Amino acid sequence: GQNIDQPTEMTATEGAIVQINCTYQTSGFNGLFWYQQHAGEAPTFLSYNVLDGLEEKGRFSSFLSRSKGYSYLLLKELQMKDSASYLCAVRDSNYQLIWGAGTKLIIKP
Amino acid sequence: IAGITQAPTSQILAAGRRMTLRCTQDMRHNAMYWYRQDLGLGLRLIHYSNTAGTTGKGEVPDGYSVSRANTDDFPLTLASAVPSQTSVYFCASSGQGDTGELFFGEGSRLTVL
Numbered sequence: 001g002q003n004i005d006q007p008t009e010m011t012a013t014e015g016a017i018v019q020i021n022c023t024y025q026t027s028g029f030n031g032l033f034w035y036q037q038h039a040g041e042a043p044t045f046l047s048y049n050v051l052d053g054l055e056e057k058g059r060f061s062s063f064l065s066r067s068k069g070y071s072y073l074l075l076k077e078l079q080m081k082d083s084a085s086y087l088c089a090v091r092d093s094n095y096q097l098i099w100g101a102g103t104k105l106i107i108k109p
Numbered sequence: 110i111a112g113i114t115q116a117p118t119s120q121i122l123a124a125g126r127r128m129t130l131r132c133t134q135d136m137r138h139n140a141m142y143w144y145r146q147d148l149g150l151g152l153r154l155i156h157y158s159n160t161a162g163t164t165g166k167g168e169v170p171d172g173y174s175v176s177r178a179n180t181d182d183f184p185l186t187l188a189s190a191v192p193s194q195t196s197v198y199f200c201a202s203s204g205q206g207d208t209g210e211l212f213f214g215e216g217s218r219l220t221v222l
């Protein structure tokens with residue numbers, strides 16, 4: 001079966017760096033997405049990786065290793081507003097998105 | 110303001126009642142989706158539509174139906190609601206851009222008693 005694994009919850013300190021990991025086993029691969037979802041709100045797109053390597057976008061970076069079925073989202077200079085759930089999703093060979101359950105990130109002052 | 114609009118934002122419904130969740134987008138996206146989100150689970154696809162006039166079943170389609178009469182609208186109907194359909198429902202759309210990322214509506218919180 002298809003599966004996306006990510007930690008349920010993480011805690012980090014304001015101003016620090018945090019890395020959220022995502023491992024996947026899917027039928028084919030056509031890209032990996034990270035979304036941010038604040039409590040009670042809709043998910044919003046953060047990043048997309050289809051080739052191996054690091055994609056940087058401001059304070060956020062996302063890394064992909066297709067051979068290892070692994071990605072991480074790196075958040076730098078954490079701010080209180082970064083408290084949210086972070087969803088990892090993989091697009092499979094049928095171009096359907098397979099979603100992880102999300103990682104709830106708690107930022108402490 | 111461009112985007113996706115869902116209605117209602119919240120609804121309490123008696124079991125056995127019929128309910129339609131509305132979804133409208135003004136981005137001219139071909140593909141639209143309905144997901145449900147439950148605590149501890151990832152987003153689960155209910156139904157999708159790749160283009161107006163076509164629909165397909167997702168991971169959890171039972172008890173739900175959809176229609177896609179035009180590009181903008183993609184309503185989700187629960188013919189006879191059951192308590193297990195208590196959830197937050199998100200409508201989403203995607204265009205033909207480089208990534209094909211999803212744009213989500215604000216969600217509809219449905220409680221079936």
